[in-house]
Amino acid sequence: MKDEVKKNVSSLIPHPSSLPHPRAKKSLGQNFLADERVADRIVAALNPRSDETIIEIGPGQGALTSRLVERAGRLVAIELDRSLAHTLNRQFAGNPNFHLVEADALTTDFCALIAPDKGARVVANLPYNISTAILQRLIEQRACIYEMVLMLQREVVERITAPPSTSERGYLSVLIEAYCEREALFDVAPDAFRPVPKVWSTVVRLKAHPSLNVDVGDESLLWRLVSAGFAQRRKTIFNNLRSVSGEFSSLIERAGGARHVLEATQLAPQRRAETFTLGEWGRLSCMIEHAPD
Numbered sequence: 001m002k003d004e005v006k007k008n009v010s011s012l013i014p015h016p017s018s019l020p021h022p023r024a025k026k027s028l029g030q031n032f033l034a035d036e037r038v039a040d041r042i043v044a045a046l047n048p049r050s051d052e053t054i055i056e057i058g059p060g061q062g063a064l065t066s067r068l069v070e071r072a073g074r075l076v077a078i079e080l081d082r083s084l085a086h087t088l089n090r091q092f093a094g095n096p097n098f099h100l101v102e103a104d105a106l107t108t109d110f111c112a113l114i115a116p117d118k119g120a121r122v123v124a125n126l127p128y129n130i131s132t133a134i135l136q137r138l139i140e141q142r143a144c145i146y147e148m149v150l151m152l153q154r155e156v157v158e159r160i161t162a163p164p165s166t167s168e169r170g171y172l173s174v175l176i177e178a179y180c181e182r183e184a185l186f187d188v189a190p191d192a193f194r195p196v197p198k199v200w201s202t203v204v205r206l207k208a209h210p211s212l213n214v215d216v217g218d219e220s221l222l223w224r225l226v227s228a229g230f231a232q233r234r235k236t237i238f239n240n241l242r243s244v245s246g247e248f249s250s251l252i253e254r255a256g257g258a259r260h261v262l263e264a265t266q267l268a269p270q271r272r273a274e275t276f277t278l279g280e281w282g283r284l285s286c287m288i289e290h291a292p293d
Contacts, residue, residue, distance in 0.1 A: 255291030
């Protein structure tokens with residue numbers, strides 16, 4: 001019966017092409033998905049269920065939205081652009097599964113947004129200029145966000161999935177590895193968007209771990225350490241740790257200094273940060289954390 005109601009309601013919803021859409025704003029990094037085959041592949045990868053809540057970040061002109069409302073039990077769309085939000089509200093106003101929130105995803109409390117549900121999955125075509133910041137925000141909200149299917153700039157996905165000892169390995173690689181399973185799904189050519197960007201995109205699946213995927217006590221210390229290690233990529237880990245200042249410098253000195261903590265964890269001081277595994281970052285963090293006063 002519910003499926004039949006959905007079908008009847010959907011017949012009243014205007015097709016996206018029948019409504020005038022606001023133009024893309026360069027200031028917001030907007031490139032709207034225009035290839036229906038790509039939209040179908042993204043939704044198939046997500047495979048929404050009729051008993052779950054899906055969050056769509058930046059629905060834009062509704063290429064994914066029009067498909068998601070047909071399959072998800074509840075679709076929460078977050079759109080910052082007021083003119084796009086107005087058009088989306090007109091387009092999907094008749095669908096009881098559609099809920100639009102005019103907000104900035106960088107400051108949104110996703111867990112409060114989906115209440116009373118305890119968890120949801122996210123799908124998004126993320127603007128290139130803020131994709132890293134939104135990724136970090138989603139990681140912060142992992143208590144209620146357990147899976148993400150995201151379209152990102154291909155270079156960002158290469159960094160996310162980069163193994164140790166590769167040039168793409170960086171802070172973001174370690175952060176995502178620590179909290180998620182990562183799987184690059186497929187590439188998307190520039191001509192799938194309007195306006196056409198100058199770069200390729202990649203759709204990636206991230207599945208959040210219930211807890212940190214490395215054994216450390218103080219997570220904030222771990223991320224200060226990783227950030228310091230990648231501060232100047234061409235420098236060795238020893239030189240980067242020796243250059244830190246403030247409270248973190250005091251913690252390293254209390255542990256015997258940069259060279260001592262590296263050698264005590266059997267990590268060669270001349271190595272660079274991109275060669276470190278997640279487990280090695282964890283060992284080094286624990287060495288600094290548990291140094292005697």
